[in-house]
Amino acid sequence: MNDDISKQDLNQCFEDYQHIGEYVDFWFDSIHCHRTVNEQASYGHFDPPILLVFTGKDKYNKKREKELNDQIEQVFGYKSKYHHLHDRFYLSNKEDCDAEFEKLRYAIFENAAKMDTWGKAFPLKWILLEHLIEINKNDGKNFISFTDMLNLAKHPDISLLKEDDLLLFLRYQHNVGNIIFFENIRDLIILNPQWLADAFRYLISDRVNNSRLYHLEDWTLFTRQGKISESLITKLFESKDGSQFVGQKKNLHKVMEKLDILVKIENSSYYIMPSMMPSSTFDVVCEQFDIISKKCKRTSWKYDPSKVDSGIGLYRGICMFDIEASGGGKILVTMSTDTIALQVVSFSEQWEEFGSTCSDIYSEVTQLIEEMIKRYKKLYSPWMNNEVERILHDRTKTSTKQDDLNPCNIIA
Structure with a gap:
């Protein structure tokens, strides 16, 4: 209860989170964009439900x-x-009696019972195989191959013999967040999702025991640009x-x-780790690329990151891409709490009309957003809500405005 939940201003969208309120806003966004249905439930809320719990009540009065x-x-x-927020609770770990915590337990039970997966009938074989997976997890086994999983399924008490039947079981277990399973990565079925989170933590933690890494060029690229090589990933695992x-x-x-924790750079042994990309501001990037000058005009669109003195024009919350090899035309992508904006700019001296280009970009962006929504709903388990893109939006609209800079804006 000590932490405020305050509204972000535009500058906060490009900076690291400083307060718990920013995380609360992000968590709501993440849960909302990974929901599996677009309609509200019959009782007026979106699933999955959120119960917001504030602690430290003994330090404050009702005014807080x-x-x-x-x-x-x-x-x-x-x-x-x-609409995901079903209820909120204010508790004290020091003073509240068991009855207060029982109210929270009952609320969790009551909300879970309303969800679609509650009370569904499943094959007894599934229940037995799920129990067998839990035994392996309790024994410290964090992952298993598809072949070994198939052998487990062939246990005499289970007899899940067909591969298609096992795949159906694994897809369900992934969807409810018990395991992480992708059919094209069968050699690694992650039984304990926390194991993957720990692997990721090894890469981003600043507690590096091997000081020799600090002198590597790859380490500098990683800490300054979020660009990480395959060899550095290995060294980070080994050093910790x-x-x-x-x-x-x-x-x-x-x-x-698959989970967008790493993004492979084509024809390279490097990845981009979005969570480690440097922060910047809209004004700094505009000044860096001279976008505010009157010679800046509109042009078409492509995807190659623009080069700047510090490396490439990729920052957390704002990016600049080259449209052509010469770098004369660029597209600026930026965001706020609930908006992603794209602005096409050009430094060519020749004037061109770009209405059709804006229309083409609008079509591509709307198609991309639709594909992302489908992909994220398919890929993400409920536990993975902290390393994803900020927002997939419900609405897409476009606007074109003529002014001194002749911008072509697309707002999603």
């Missing part, structure tokens, strides 16, 4: 509860993600006693790519 309630209203307002991950390094790369 009202302040936090008002802040929640201000931040979420009429946004659709607000991560040998448990080294043996599955290639498969972990594939899984992290």
Whole structure:
């Protein structure tokens, strides 16, 4: 209850989170964009439900509860993600009796019972195989191959003999978040999702025991640009006693790519790690690329990151891409709390009309967003809500405005 939940201004969208309120807003966004249905449930809320729990009640009076309630209203307002919030609780770990915590337990049970997966009938074989997976997890086994999983399924008490039947079981277990399974990465079925989170933590933690890494060019690229090589990934695992991950390094790369934790740079041994990309501001990037000058005009669109003195024009929340090899035409992509904006710019001296180009870009962007929505709903388990893109939007609209800079804006 000590932390405010405050509304972000534009500059905060390009910077690291400093307050818990920014994470709360992000968590709501993440849960909302990974939901599996677009319609509200019959009882008026979106699934999955959110129960917001504030602790430290013994330090505050009722006035503080009202302040936090008002802040929640201000931040979420009429946004659709607000409909995931089913209830909120204010608790003290020091003073509240068991009855207060029992209210929270009952609320969790009550909300879970309303969800579609509650009370569904499943094959007894599934229940037995799920129990067998739990036994392996409790024995410290974090992952298994598809072949070994098939052998488990062939246990006499289970007799799940057909591969298609096992695949159906594994897809369900992935969808409910019990395991992480991708059919094209069968050699690594992750039984314990926390194991993947630990592997990721090994890469981003600043507690590096091997000081020799600090003198590597790859380390500088990683810390300054979020660009990480395959060899540095191996060194980071090894430097932190991560040998448990080294043996599955290639498969972990594939899984992290699937979940957008890593983005492979084509024809290269390097990846981009979005969470490690440097922060910048809109004004700094505009000044860096001279976008505010009157010679800046509109042109077409492509995807190659623009080069700047510090490397490539990729920052957290704002990016600049080259349209052509000469770098004369660029597309600026930026975002705020609930908006992604694209602006096409050109430094060519020849004037051109770009109405059709804007229309083409609009069509490509809307198609891309639709594909992302489908892909994210298919890929993400409920546990993976902290390393994803900020927002997949419900609405897409476009606007074109003539002014001194002649911008062509697309707002998604």
